[in-house]
Amino acid sequence: MNERELFQIGEVARLFHISVGTLRHYEKLGLLRPEYVDPDSGYRYYSTSQFEHLNTIRYLRALDMPLDRIAAFLQDRDVDRIRLLLREQKALVERRRRELELIERKLSNRLGQLEEAMSAELDRIQIEDKPARTIAFLKKQVEPQSHLDLEHSIRELDREEERAAVFPGKVGVGLSASALEKHRFRPYELVFLLLDAEDRFRGQTLCLPAETCAVVRFRGGHDRAPAYYEKLMCFLKERRCRPTGFSKEITIIDYSLTDDTSKFVTEIQLPFAAEE
16 A cells, blocks of 8 residues: 555544544444554554545535434445435424424523513503413412422423423413402412413313403512412402403412522413403
């Protein structure tokens, strides 16, 4: 073998802007074995005839093609085969793009909710129009004293889902309009999961119409909620209004995000209409 036609592994790594470790990994997988290995020093050498081979590997890796599929192609190179591989990889990339777009929307939703909670005026009742929404729910009486008391209900909501739909800021509890009118603020009668438009949920769901709500946000968790329900009901009474649906009480910032209880924020939404 003419050593002038050969390049040491370090030279090849520099020429192709990859690491020596990557070349050794390709060798281990059988993708690209050295043209020559010095029996005394163990130095690995590659020939220029292997450069095209290595360039093909780099090109397909740049397309995010798995190494095992690249190896299969290199063992049986064919135009029709590479066309099929590229089509399949294109379809995979499109699926990943859609998944990443979904994740991006979910991140935007959660960031918006957190930023709103952190900047909201607390302890002040406001009237807000809420768009139509979809929830997953359990009709179940619960009296949570801490965030741990809802864990079992959350698992019941989430148990059939392949992807995590439950995360902080989406799980809430509610009281019926009847219970609210009787000023009965415990126990809660409903555990629900507020679904994003991007969520695909297998369990029981309910489409809520657009609602006008009296909304209050306050520091603390569910243990502080009864006093705020009382304020909300007084607010409605003064305006000759009544609750028209179940309340939505969500702890937006809690132990799942911080151990600092002074930063907890809970929101209560109470749908209402004028008395007839």
